[in-house]
Amino acid sequence: MAEGILQHKANKAGLNWVVNSAGTSNYHIGDPPHRLSQKVAKMNGIDISHHQGRQFRKEDMKEFDRIYMMDNENYEDVKKMSRELWDASKAELILNELYPGENYSVPDPWYGTEKDFHEVFDMLSKACEKIVREGAPIP
Numbered sequence: 797m798a799e800g801i802l803q804h805k806a807n808k809a810g811l812n813w814v815v816n817s818a819g820t821s822n823y824h825i826g827d828p829p830h831r832l833s834q835k836v837a838k839m840n841g842i843d844i845s846h847h848q849g850r851q852f853r854k855e856d857m858k859e860f861d862r863i864y865m866m867d868n869e870n871y872e873d874v875k876k877m878s879r880e881l882w883d884a885s886k887a888e889l890i891l892n893e894l895y896p897g898e899n900y901s902v903p904d905p906w907y908g909t910e911k912d913f914h915e916v917f918d919m920l921s922k923a924c925e926k927i928v929r930e931g932a933p934i935p
Contacts, residue, residue, distance in 0.1 A: 797833050797917055798864065798890060798902075800844035802924040809928050817847070818856060820873035824849035830906060832913040840917060857881040862927075864890040867901035893923045 799817035806813040819825075827849045828834065837844045857863065857878040863886050865871040871889060875882050891900040902919055905912035 797829065797837055797844065797913075798866070798920045798924065799847060800829075800837050800842045801840075801917070801920050802927060804842045805921075805924050805928045811928065811931070816856075816860070818850050818852040820852050820870050820877065822851050825851055830913075832905070832910050836910070836913040836917045840921070852877055854878045854881045857883055857886065861886065863887045864893075866890060866904070868899060890923045891919065893926045 799815050803813070803815040806815060825848075829837075829844050829847050829849075834845050852874055854877055857874075858881055863874060865874055865887065867889070871887065874887060875884075889899055889901070891902060892898065902916060903912070905916045
């Protein structure tokens, strides 16, 4: 959802950003987003049905200006996976955009109810709004 939300908001703001998402595991490579992610995004005017899961590559650390993680475990995984390309100045937990330094995690709604997906969408939407509003300053 985060990719779709951020790309949607960036496009609406006239920003020429390329937004991409990747997981740290290989469970869902090539799969579309969870059906409830798609449903909730669509209810908010965002179509993510074309997205496909991919795994983070260490080269992503060089290719992208910012790398946002959903939780501390993902942060540590990305750090390990990046190896010699790790750049802490590019990496951040996405909710730190709203709550600087608090290191809050975005809950994983995968096994939850539709309500959980709405709550996660709202969290991510607020964080993405701030990222777009501030132009995601590049370190």
